[in-house]
Amino acid sequence: MGITTVKKLTTFPAGTDADDLAFDELIEQMIGDDVYVAEGTLNATDLAAMTADQATIASNLASYFDVLGELAEKAAKVESKNTALKTRNYKVAGKRTTTLELNLVGISNLQKAFLESSAFTGTTVTMFLQNTEKDRVIILNGMKWAVDWSGETDGLFSVVLSTEFSGATSDRVYVYKDIPATSGL
Numbered sequence: 001m002g003i004t005t006v007k008k009l010t011t012f013p014a015g016t017d018a019d020d021l022a023f024d025e026l027i028e029q030m031i032g033d034d035v036y037v038a039e040g041t042l043n044a045t046d047l048a049a050m051t052a053d054q055a056t057i058a059s060n061l062a063s064y065f066d067v068l069g070e071l072a073e074k075a076a077k078v079e080s081k082n083t084a085l086k087t088r089n090y091k092v093a094g095k096r097t098t099t100l101e102l103n104l105v106g107i108s109n110l111q112k113a114f115l116e117s118s119a120f121t122g123t124t125v126t127m128f129l130q131n132t133e134k135d136r137v138i139i140l141n142g143m144k145w146a147v148d149w150s151g152e153t154d155g156l157f158s159v160v161l162s163t164e165f166s167g168a169t170s171d172r173v174y175v176y177k178d179i180p181a182t183s184g185l
Helices: 044-050 054-064 109-116
Strands: 034-039 066-086 091-107 125-130 137-143 146-153 156-166 173-176
Touching: 044 054, 054 125, 066 125, 091 109, 091 137, 109 146, 109 156, 137 156
Parallel strands: none
Antiparallel strands: 034 066, 034 125, 066 091, 091 156, 125 137, 137 173, 146 156
16 A cells, blocks of 8 residues: 655756755765856856866866865855745745855955955856866856955955845856766767
């Protein structure tokens, strides 16, 4: 005799299936990783072409991105909340707001000055976070960032970059893991 009150999910968002929810698909924490930055927003075609393999990523990072720094031990904080409209009997989903903070360490005086300038804070940028093994990346696509800094150790600063945006995260935050060294062609 089977269970009759629940069933497996049958509808997933486009490009997602049940296997994508498996434990093996979880992304491990990325510590000591590099952050790259470029002005503008990547479109879907550029994203697919850029993340094909590690060699392609390295080539594109060298051609189009600048090294921004290294992630701190507690690299990031993300909150994505869906405002709910309350009725008498239930809640209806409303606007989604996402806040994101990146913590960078070892920032020099010149880097700090750049991050505080309008060349960075007033510009839409794409950030590319890559682990030291080069097989995992997180792309933060087309956002404007605010900068706060603290502390000085041997002339280097810790910087917190923060942003907030409304709407779905599907066109802003991309996570890739197990990226092959080469495409095998």
